[in-house]
Amino acid sequence: RRLKPDTSHASHLASGKMSRAVLQVFEEYQKARVTFVQTVADLATRPQNIDALQNAGVMALLRPLLLDNVASIQQSAALALGRLANFSDELAESVVTHEILPQLVYSLSQQNRFYKKAAAFVLRAVSKHSPQLAQAVVDSGALDALVSCLEEFDPSVKEAAAWALGYIARHTKELAQSVVDAGAVPLLVLCFQEPELTLKRISASALSDICKHSPELAQTVVDAGAVSLLAKDISHNDAPLKRQVCSCLAQIAKHSVDLAEVVVEAEIFPRILHCLKDIDEFVRKNAATCIREIARHTPDLAKLIVNAGGVAATVDYVTESRGNNRLPGIMTLGYIAAFSETLALAVVVSKGIPPLKDALINEPEDHLKAASAWSLGQIGRHSPDHARALAEADVLRRLLAVYLHQDSSEDLQTKAKRALKSVIQKCTHLPALEPLLEAPPNILKYVVQQFAKVLPNDVNARRAFVQSGGLQKIQEVKAEVGSKLHDYIDEINMLYPPEIVQYYSPNYADTLLKKMDEFNPS
Numbered sequence: 001r002r003l004k005p006d007t008s009h010a011s012h013l014a015s016g017k018m019s020r021a022v023l024q025v026f027e028e029y030q031k032a033r034v035t036f037v038q039t040v041a042d043l044a045t046r047p048q049n050i051d052a053l054q055n056a057g058v059m060a061l062l063r064p065l066l067l068d069n070v071a072s073i074q075q076s077a078a079l080a081l082g083r084l085a086n087f088s089d090e091l092a093e094s095v096v097t098h099e100i101l102p103q104l105v106y107s108l109s110q111q112n113r114f115y116k117k118a119a120a121f122v123l124r125a126v127s128k129h130s131p132q133l134a135q136a137v138v139d140s141g142a143l144d145a146l147v148s149c150l151e152e153f154d155p156s157v158k159e160a161a162a163w164a165l166g167y168i169a170r171h172t173k174e175l176a177q178s179v180v181d182a183g184a185v186p187l188l189v190l191c192f193q194e195p196e197l198t199l200k201r202i203s204a205s206a207l208s209d210i211c212k213h214s215p216e217l218a219q220t221v222v223d224a225g226a227v228s229l230l231a232k233d234i235s236h237n238d239a240p241l242k243r244q245v246c247s248c249l250a251q252i253a254k255h256s257v258d259l260a261e262v263v264v265e266a267e268i269f270p271r272i273l274h275c276l277k278d279i280d281e282f283v284r285k286n287a288a289t290c291i292r293e294i295a296r297h298t299p300d301l302a303k304l305i306v307n308a309g310g311v312a313a314t315v316d317y318v319t320e321s322r323g324n325n326r327l328p329g330i331m332t333l334g335y336i337a338a339f340s341e342t343l344a345l346a347v348v349v350s351k352g353i354p355p356l357k358d359a360l361i362n363e364p365e366d367h368l369k370a371a372s373a374w375s376l377g378q379i380g381r382h383s384p385d386h387a388r389a390l391a392e393a394d395v396l397r398r399l400l401a402v403y404l405h406q407d408s409s410e411d412l413q414t415k416a417k418r419a420l421k422s423v424i425q426k427c428t429h430l431p432a433l434e435p436l437l438e439a440p441p442n443i444l445k446y447v448v449q450q451f452a453k454v455l456p457n458d459v460n461a462r463r464a465f466v467q468s469g470g471l472q473k474i475q476e477v478k479a480e481v482g483s484k485l486h487d488y489i490d491e492i493n494m495l496y497p498p499e500i501v502q503y504y505s506p507n508y509a510d511t512l513l514k515k516m517d518e519f520n521p522s
Contacts, residue, residue: 037076044083059098066103078118082125089129101140108145113154120160124167131171143182150187155196166206173213180220189224204244208251215255231266239280246286254293269308276317288328295332299339311350318355334375341382353393366409377419384428391432428454437473445485452491472504
């Protein structure tokens with residue numbers, strides 16, 4: 001029998017070459033995808049490239065790569081999308097319209113930790129721009145997937161999820177409520193107890209974003225046991241963590257007396273006062289804000305701050321800081337002083353008037369001047385002694401100058417006028433009121449009223465009023481007949497002999513000359 005030639009080896013070789021050729025095509029395609037997606041992710045880090053990428057239709061090209069069968073391509077695609085969405089609300093909107101969110105949410109529950117991190121980054125980048133975009137993220141079912149990421153083993157996945165949840169919650173009460181309803185709060189509190197610093201910071205920040213909207217939302221954070229844990233870290237040596245801790249405690253304390261008391265009961269005093277001297281300006285500001293949110297509620301809470309040495313610490317803070325950082329300190333001194341004579345006196349004794357006066361004069365922003373005017377008014381309105389402390393520090397003249405300044409905002413003028421009125425009505429130290437006899441009629445009437453009250457009972461003051469030129473000044477005032485100002489001037493004039501009043505009247509010289517003309521020596 002003749003043997004057939006063996007062709008199997010040759011065909012095997014041929015098919016091997018064919019399959020390699022086929023594989024090569026796939027490998028090249030994969031390499032091209034990797035290069036493309038990594039390059040786009042890199043280009044998206046630079047703002048000048050964003051328009052060109054968008055015009056080239058980058059969103060539609062990245063979308064299918066999120067479902068690529070190569071994990072590294074999926075991750076790079078998600079990273080590129082996150083960077084684009086982070087850049088502007090228009091691009092974030094584009095992520096929503098290209099229906100990318102459902103794919104991300106699906107992958108969040110399926111994929112490895114690297115992809116989860118990248119997907120959570122995209123969700124955060126979309127959410128940050130507006131309540132509408134954050135709502136789109138919620139509507140895509142992201143909350144449950146993000147909350148389950150808080151239970152992952154890898155701290156960086158927890159971090160990415162906590163960050164995204166915070167960005168969703170920060171916009172509105174309703175969005176924050178939906179984050180709470182998804183069960184995020186207890187898990188965020190657990191994340192805060194982890195050793196990793198960045199995870200602690202981001203968890204505290206997310207809790208702060210939830211608390212800020214309403215007493216009910218703050219209460220959920222309190223009920224999860226967050227306050228005592230946060231309070232422990234007031235003395236931490238990491239500044240960014242202390243910023244978030246002070247901010248979160250402030251967002252809880254601001255809503256009600258009960259919540260402020262919960263914060264105080266966690267024994268934050270006097271440790272939080274040390275934060276007012278921290279080298280980090282945001283730690284200082286957030287600590288001052290937390291103290292302000294506690295001080296504003298009740299006399300008892302204000303007294304607690306005073307007893308802990310809080311007034312002196314706040315006075316130092318206002319003295320040393322500048323610009324908007326000063327505001328919480330300025331307000332704290334006003335809130336404390338507003339409650340009672342004793343508390344206001346504590347502010348005076350702690351030398352609180354000079355830095356408030358400095359802010360009134362030297363801060364360029366009107367809202368800071370207005371806050372200072374308000375706080376000074378709260379200090380001076382209690383009694384003649386309080387008013388005198390302001391008057392002797394030359395605060396009244398400064399308040400008047402701010403009130404009369406043509407560039408002062410309406411709010412600043414209102415606050416300065418109210419402060420002047422309330423302090424003048426208590427001031428019985430007349431020498432301090434004399435410079436204000438130059439004031440316009442709507443302020444002048446309060447000044448003259450004080451003279452009309454005090455002069456009848458004090459002979460020396462009546463003499464001094466003549467010698468200083470005060471009596472002459474009020475004769476020069478053109479007050480409408482029947483107005484209160486006119487009545488007060490009449491009351492003062494009644495205290496002096498008519499010839500003295502006449503002598504100081506503006507037309508007295510004319511009257512004498514006229515008499516001389518009419519006088520006939522013969």
